[in-house]
Amino acid sequence: MYTQCRGCGEVFVIEVEHLTHARGQVRCNLCGTVFDGMETLSATKPHEDEDLLLHDFDNAPPLLTQAYHGMQVDLVEDDLEAELDGIIADARMEEELEDLPSFVARDDSIDAPFVAEKKVKQEQTASNWLWSGLAVVMLIGLLWQAKAAINKGQLKLPEHPISQQVCEYISCAKVIDEVDLNSISLVSRNIRPHPGRDEALIISASMINANENNQKFPALEIKLSDLNGKIVAMRRFVADEYVPADVLRAGFLPNTLIPINLEIVSPGDDAVAFEIGFVQP
Numbered sequence: 001m002y003t004q005c006r007g008c009g010e011v012f013v014i015e016v017e018h019l020t021h022a023r024g025q026v027r028c029n030l031c032g033t034v035f036d037g038m039e040t041l042s043a044t045k046p047h048e049d050e051d052l053l054l055h056d057f058d059n060a061p062p063l064l065t066q067a068y069h070g071m072q073v074d075l076v077e078d079d080l081e082a083e084l085d086g087i088i089a090d091a092r093m094e095e096e097l098e099d100l101p102s103f104v105a106r107d108d109s110i111d112a113p114f115v116a117e118k119k120v121k122q123e124q125t126a127s128n129w130l131w132s133g134l135a136v137v138m139l140i141g142l143l144w145q146a147k148a149a150i151n152k153g154q155l156k157l158p159e160h161p162i163s164q165q166v167c168e169y170i171s172c173a174k175v176i177d178e179v180d181l182n183s184i185s186l187v188s189r190n191i192r193p194h195p196g197r198d199e200a201l202i203i204s205a206s207m208i209n210a211n212e213n214n215q216k217f218p219a220l221e222i223k224l225s226d227l228n229g230k231i232v233a234m235r236r237f238v239a240d241e242y243v244p245a246d247v248l249r250a251g252f253l254p255n256t257l258i259p260i261n262l263e264i265v266s267p268g269d270d271a272v273a274f275e276i277g278f279v280q281p
Contacts, residue, residue: 004040004051007033011046179218179252181278183211187257191274194263203262205276214251217243218278222264224271233267238281 001019004011005028014026014037024038040051149155151171157163166172187206194200203222209215217239224233239248242260252258 002040002042002045003037004046005031005033006035006039007031009051014041178280179216179278180211181218181280183215184209184218184252184278186276186278189274189276193266197263199266201264201266203260203264203274203276205260205262206257207260207278208257209252209254212254214253216281217248217252217258219281220260220262221277221279222262223275223277224267225273225275226270227272229273232270233264235264236279237262 001014001016002011003014003019003026007028008031010028010030012026012028019026019037019041022037024036025034026037027034146155147170150157157166157172163172185208187208189203189205191201191203194202219239220237220242222235222237223231225231242262243258247258
């Protein structure tokens with residue numbers, strides 16, 4: 001709280017308890033005037049060259065010894081003393097740091113305890129291991145998917161020696177070489193009832209490979225149709241169903257006549273024509 005001497009006009013800082021015990025009467029330590037401190041009592045300090053407002057009070061005096069301007073000087077002295085204490089403390093800290101071992105960082109001893117820093121480092125290490133583990137799991141998943149795609153033929157490796165080495169460790173889908181159907185010709189064909197079985201037919205034919213290279217045997221497609229050309233029966237034979245095993249191992253040699261003998265169930269009297277075609281195996 002603030003009050004102003006009515007004799008010299010000096011503004012003083014005063015505690016309310018002092019005014020209460022003295023019934024508001026105070027004495028100025030500058031001019032000795034006894035006055036009623038309650039008349040100009042204010043909770044806000046006055047501006048420079050400004051008087052406090054008078055109030056209507058009547059009380060008796062404690063001696064005022066702490067002047068407002070003197071209070072400011074005391075605060076400055078306290079600030080200087082606190083700053084000096086801080087400088088002394090910093091100097092002592094520097095001396096203690098010089099005695100620390102060389103492997104201890106100077107900043108570490110100031111900023112945080114060693115135990116706290118070690119805990120932070122352990123948490124960072126655990127987090128790094130977690131992310132590393134997730135990355136490894138994702139990589140394994142991608143490799144597994146790539147392997148499955150290669151096995152099914154959905155993903156094809158480029159022609160390279162490294163690709164051959166990879167296929168030695170994983171089961172790569174085998175690339176099926178297409179048969180040159182245009183180079184295969186049907187030399188003869190015949191169909192007749194089976195001599196030993198009722199409702200069965202025997203188809204005899206022969207084919208030749210005009211390609212100069214050895215290739216695989218094609219699949220045969222047999223179609224039976226009626227007088228109007230409508231298909232009444234159809235059957236497909238793969239190579240191992242119409243070619244002997246030893247001939248199949250040798251492959252379809254060029255300019256070699258291959259005989260064909262097939263037994264099929266008769267579709268009835270409506271089947272009056274037949275057709276033999278070559279398709280990819």
